[in-house]
Amino acid sequence: MSGKRGFALVDDVEAPAQAQAAPAMTAEQVYQVQQEAAQARAMLMLALKTFGQRFVIALSNLFSLLTVLSVWWLWMSVPHPGTNDLVGMGMYAVFILVVNYLVKRA
Numbered sequence: 521m522s523g524k525r526g527f528a529l530v531d532d533v534e535a536p537a538q539a540q541a542a543p544a545m546t547a548e549q550v551y552q553v554q555q556e557a558a559q560a561r562a563m564l565m566l567a568l569k570t571f572g573q574r575f576v577i578a579l580s581n582l583f584s585l586l587t588v589l590s591v592w593w594l595w596m597s598v599p600h601p602g603t604n605d606l607v608g609m610g611m612y613a614v615f616i617l618v619v620n621y622l623v624k625r626a
Contacts, residue, residue, distance in 0.1 A: 583623060587616045 545553070591613045598605050 580623070584620050587620060591616050 527617055591609075594612060599611070601609065
């Protein structure tokens with residue numbers, strides 16, 4: 521490799537066009553291509569259905585994560601918690617645990 525880096529000049533010559541045309545497909549070949557396309561669509565729909573189910577499961581787990589993160593954020597947002605602050609944050613944490621339990625049980 522040379523020591524030069526950067527852009528290089530390239531000739532602007534078009535590739536020669538191929539004069540050969542593709543042969544026409546027979547009816548049997550067309551039917552086979554249609555069958556393969558139908559199978560590919562069916563497999564794609566199955567994959568998307570599975571992905572959708574996993575997405576719903578991930579959303580339910582995301583709910584739990586977001587609620588627990590809200591408890592952590594509340595705890596970190598109070599610089600010097602007093603007695604009432606600690607009691608209030610504890611009640612909020614218990615509320616979040618109960619909500620998460622009810623969501624998981626349902």
